[in-house]
Amino acid sequence: MATISDIGVSAGINILSAFVFLVVFAVLRVQPWNDRVYFPKWYLKGLRTSPIESGTLVGKFVNLDFRSYLKFLNWMPEALRMPEPELIDHAGLDSAVYLRIYLLGLKIFVPIAVLAFSILVPVNWTNNTLEKTDLTFSDLDKLSISNIPLGSPRFWTHLVMAYAFTFWTCYVLKREYATVASMRLHFLASEHRRPDQFTVLVKNVPPDPDESVGELVEHFFLVNHPDHYLTQQVVYNANKFSSLVAEKKKCQNWLDYYQIKYSRNPSTKPTTKTGFLGICGARVDAIDHYTSEIARISGEISTEREKVVSNRDAIMPAAFVSFKTRWAAATCAQTQQSRNPTQWLTEWAPEPRDVYWDNLAIPYVSLAIRRLVIGVAFFFLTFFFMIPILFVQSLANIEGIEKAVPFLKPIIEMKVIKSVIQGFLPGLALKLFLIFLPSILMIMSKFEGFISLSTLERRSATRYYIFQFINVFLGSIITGTAFQQLDNFIHQSATEIPKTVGVSIPMKATFFITYIMVDGWAGVAGEILRLKPLVIYHLKNWFLVKTEKDREEAMDPGTIGFNTGEPQIQLYFLLGLVYAVVSPILLPFIILFFALAFVVYRHQIINVYNQEYESGAAFWPDVHGRIVGALVVSQLLLMGLMSTKEAAQSTPLLITLPVLTLWFHRFCKGRYEPAFVKYPLQEAMRKDTLERAKEPNLNLKSFLHSAYVHPAFKEVDNEGDESDEDLVSTKRHQSKHSSKHSFSSLPEDPERSLL
């Protein structure tokens, strides 16, 4: 058992390492040549130009102004300075609301911590139960519920506190739900005209032998929405086409690389091999080879394009149908169209950049089967993932390697290398699995057939949270693999399970404190350094970049990563709520995590991340639901723990808590969730009327003309002709537009003080 001083030392080390990260970051970020790594958002908005193009030679790459090193923490107030409305304008509602999750953590846990430390800690501390026993214990345990003697009336304090914490959490959650819902409605209402406001995605168009999908859709909606139908855009199966486009782009990259290489060293013509990965095959002149490859693929692209557009089989039974008014789109998206509820399914069209094109044509029955398959697969992934890993670990031992590659034996037998392999290999498989887990979950969601990136991310986040709940939270409390736990649980009674888990909770406080410091604090501090994008950017910059445009493409601003970030936050909510009554000592660590993460992510959102899509905070019901779930789990575990403390008279009062909490959840669901899944007609009508008054001669049809064209087509079109960008609302266009308003809020620009 760790003592307070142990934890203190550990905290010190972690704070120090986080501090080192921050110092390194502060140094790296003021170097001009890293500017595009740490401020890509501003470049994408067109509000910042390369500092490398001006200044002295050395000044181009190294920051020589020592004043800027002294103010190495001043990015923090900067990050906090931008007010929320401007932040929404700058980075979108998704990002702004995502930050509110961290803020919510602070709002919930700061008052809880104050209350716990002023009431619970003294109540726990002023006992001497642990001192009487022969068990080894630490000062930390004296602060926890373990220090209360069995059957003591002091447990009433914990009961009252459990009620107080629940009511406070619910109160904050409800207020936050209301705020986010009104932010979302305000955001949707104040938005500029966007194609998705007028457009509905129609799936499962029934096959018709006489008409093409386009005609069929047009006729159906002309009949059933005669006054409102405007136009439609069928969906092509352009998967092969878009892979060809991607291949061409890759060849173009290689060509660029070799051309730069040649221009730097004109004496030797660069060569490459035509075979696999350029390792085997005949040696040819690289530049000629890729030039001819590009020409070949370009030809293929145009034939494939012909084929896609003309071939009936390439048209998928889905279409984007646009209406004359937002009102009509809102009614169509919310109603059932056909007698057969598996045909003519309508839903809001996602934003054009949010569409996941590959999944648009999955028929209803296939979707149902996919959901079953993925459900079963996820169950096995969660509970049996250790089996393949154990198998790989059993293979990847010293003897196995020696058998497979006998000539390496003398090297492996060296003592240092042997111990490295033995220490390293067993963990490697698990570590690799955990690194790839979010991607595996994302692939599962894609297979399941969701049609927008935002839904894919939300679904993956849910799964990732469940995985973490079972394998990290329960797995740490009760040792053993998830499958062993499952086996235990189904052989235990409903009253036994919370007891088993609840009893172990106080003992694991130290472990989770360490976990929060290593995973939370260090993870957040590492996030701001952006080591991977830093390295990749400089590699690309060196090998590929010719023009300013290439350099822009070499930037990898990244996104928030909702599917990995949110489950992590939720784990901290869970830990905080579970330990609030049991061992309040955990709370300061969680609060510190939320505070640090809030500042770091606010900085990143302002300066770095570039969201791929805007869902209007559609994820909030998930966030809310998971926190309520964590609250219920904490109540059940407390009930289990209390029942072992011979404080049984508290059980009826404790049962009331989850019942009330679940009722609260249902109430909030009914009260606020519609704001996230439906679009009120009142809103739609208001915007329509306003627009009709402002722009009576608006040509909506041309505005919507190519909004929902497959991005691969657009890419090819844009190569020759950039003019239709005005009609198509792409990333660039939008951001330039909105940047007008946010010009005043540029963060202090390191280059200005420099050059």
Add this chain to the structure above:
Amino acid sequence: MATISDIGVSAGINILSAFVFLVVFAVLRVQPWNDRVYFPKWYLKGLRTSPIESGTLVGKFVNLDFRSYLKFLNWMPEALRMPEPELIDHAGLDSAVYLRIYLLGLKIFVPIAVLAFSILVPVNWTNNTLEKTDLTFSDLDKLSISNIPLGSPRFWTHLVMAYAFTFWTCYVLKREYATVASMRLHFLASEHRRPDQFTVLVKNVPPDPDESVGELVEHFFLVNHPDHYLTQQVVYNANKFSSLVAEKKKCQNWLDYYQIKYSRNPSTKPTTKTGFLGICGARVDAIDHYTSEIARISGEISTEREKVVSNRDAIMPAAFVSFKTRWAAATCAQTQQSRNPTQWLTEWAPEPRDVYWDNLAIPYVSLAIRRLVIGVAFFFLTFFFMIPILFVQSLANIEGIEKAVPFLKPIIEMKVIKSVIQGFLPGLALKLFLIFLPSILMIMSKFEGFISLSTLERRSATRYYIFQFINVFLGSIITGTAFQQLDNFIHQSATEIPKTVGVSIPMKATFFITYIMVDGWAGVAGEILRLKPLVIYHLKNWFLVKTEKDREEAMDPGTIGFNTGEPQIQLYFLLGLVYAVVSPILLPFIILFFALAFVVYRHQIINVYNQEYESGAAFWPDVHGRIVGALVVSQLLLMGLMSTKEAAQSTPLLITLPVLTLWFHRFCKGRYEPAFVKYPLQEAMRKDTLERAKEPNLNLKSFLHSAYVHPAFKEVDNEGDESDEDLVSTKRHQSKHSSKHSFSSLPEDPERSLL
């Protein structure tokens, strides 16, 4: 343990008693003076007139034609003869689909029984496990799974059969769901113009200081549905008004009674007392008293009416909003209107006669709280209902009575009376509770705030089924009160519960066979006798009836009683599915129940019941869901049973079954449920277009004018003026209309062969 011959004797007795019921019914139904008890439906449709008015004096009351007594079972083929489309026309879709539940039972269980008796029974029979043991056993047990030795490979037969039964049940369920869904859509499409097709119920209209509710609603919908809004009808709080109307009617009844009494015996003027129930108070002339009472109440009614219409507080924040087209009503009902999802809630208006007026004005928060309260109350009702009954029983013993009323002591002490009291009293409290349970559940549903009678009945049915599942099904298998079971279950592991229940199942087969015979067979045969309505009709006929109209009102055709009937059927589905693999001997008894009930209820629906409302088979998703639930329960219990039979290798295969079944349920839900909760726009548009072509000058506004006026207002209006019945679609009007088509299908009329 009962032997086969015991069961045979018991079955014989029950069949005989059912037969006696049927003979009595056959005799009673051909008596002219019972005609209105056994054929009220035809009177209500205006297709049958009293046989009493013609013929000889004796022939008026007793059927003298002995031929009609010989053909005493010919109502059965008659009942089966009417084809389904005509039945729908005659009695509505609700009734026709309700009959399909019995048919569904036959469709599921007849093939299952054939398969079970040709495969499972021989497999079970050809063992001698039971003979080897010292346990007492019967031939019945030799047919069941108990006769298979532990760990025998013969259990594979049961496993395969479980799969076969599941797939067959799911197949039939899916086909039936599809049929009912298309019947519903066809019914809705082929219906005549009805007010509810154009009307949406708007609840939770926000308060406005400047405008009345009517104005507010009108403005809101003129703004948000400008092209479609037609008219609105605010909802008055007419609860006091309607109770006055009811009181007036009661006085009128008494007045009639005394006037008839006086006319029969003009020598003595009838008198009554003014106090409680006519028992105490001053003695007055009855006719004068009630005449003045009626005059007083009539005055009160008109002042109350003034008050309701003019007083702003009497207007509830709800309104029926009508649109110009079905399309517009369908879109409005399915969409969200306001930013605040708890205001301006729209839903399909129920049929005018389906509206439950008292619940129209409950605000959102109150609804949420009511749901919580009722949820908790129902939990306690289900698990703790024995506590008050035990309390009453402890009070109502001989000693208690002797203490309370000491002067009865000599009578009570008599041996015969003492034994009657001791045998009768303890059961009385329980019996009374069970009789009143459906009413209690209905009151709970009403308190919960549902706004239509059909929803109230559906909700009560769900609760009644849960109550029966826990207290009848589980309660019979595991002895002890529901609370003791609950206590056991939460102290048992998830694998232990199906085992505990599963093991006891084969032993309870005899009990359930008896239950099916007594509750099912006798219950159905008793239903056709209609003893209670028979007695009440003749009492009313004697004391109150003056005119033909009074006689019509004295008829009590009754309804199907979905809230009590459907849960009973579901219990038989549950028993059939659970015992299909374990003790197939139960199946013939269940099949006989379904067959008998089908014929009886078909007869009653054709000749007797008069549905209060028409919901278009909206209850089918509930029926489907409960059968699927029963299937899952049967699979879990089989798994529990098998795991005690040392046939553990079958567990993974058995776990797959509930997973697949639940997936099937989700699939069906997505595929068919929308047909029951939404109204496809395609349908609406088609009907609108047809109507516009047929009746271009239709005055819809006058058609809808008073459709949704509170029935109490209508009643008062109709007293003076019957002319607006053409506009208001009341029971009489509708049935007269549809009877044109069904004239050909009159059942053989006993009076025709008589007079």
